[in-house]
Amino acid sequence: MTGGDNTVMKGRQPPGAAAEPPRARRVSRQREAGEVTRRETRRRLLIAARAEFAERGYAAATVIRIAERADVSVQTLYANWGSKRNLLRAVMESAVTGDDIPLTAGQPPAILVATLDPDDAQDPRRLLAHLSHQYRLLAERAAVGWQTYRDGAAIDPGIAADWQRLSDLRRQAFRAIWARVPATALRPGLTHAAAADTAWVIASPDTHDLLVRQAGYTYDQLEDWVRATISAALFPDRLHR
Secondary structure, X not given: OHXXXXXXXXXXXXXXXXXXXXXXXXXXXXXXXXXXXXXXXXXXXXXXXXXXXXXXXXXXXXXXHHXXXXXXXXXXXXXXXXXXXXXXXHHHHHHHHOOXXXXXXXXXXXXXXXXXXXXXXXXXXXXXXXXXXXXXXXXXXHHHHHHHHHHHHOOOHHHHHHHHHHHHHHHHHHHHHHOOOOHHHOOOOOOHHHHHHHHHHHOOHHHHHHHHHHOOOOHHHHHHHHHHHHHHHHOOHHHHO
């Protein structure tokens, strides 16, 4: 009897066992729905913060107005970003990466190199054309963030320090990209590090501020100027004629 009972029991599902897979699926769907909701909330907050910073600057922008623009509570804003300063950093990073993705030290944002053909990295002119265009697109996305950081840094030491860290990350990204260029493609005696720093200075937020905001350049003109200036600075005459 005992052996038979064990045999029967082995073939049976314990009470409630059949309900486990559906419950697991429900929990999984709930988590997925929660993640979608969280990402949508963060997206709305980034859009709202970008608009608020563009209209009022960092000092006059308030978390109350940002939350109202995003149609969420202030508590939700703090739960997602913690502070207005963190939200500014997120606005800047999303402009650079194209998504709610933090920057990684020593790596260029994927959006800048995703469309770069491996062969283009070996051809300095094609690489420069690609990077100049990506800089132009970045400048269009990041103009609000750049200006907000510049204004905020003047009144908030924490923002000034964060702006310096972002500048350092940008410099590291330039060095990672320009390390791909064959040394023979650069001007004689020019190191990869010096070439990267030269491009880092030319294709910078300050250049955008001077040429677009102050001199009235179009973004087409900005892209052409950056490409021509970097080419003249880094490549032998035969490559930038």
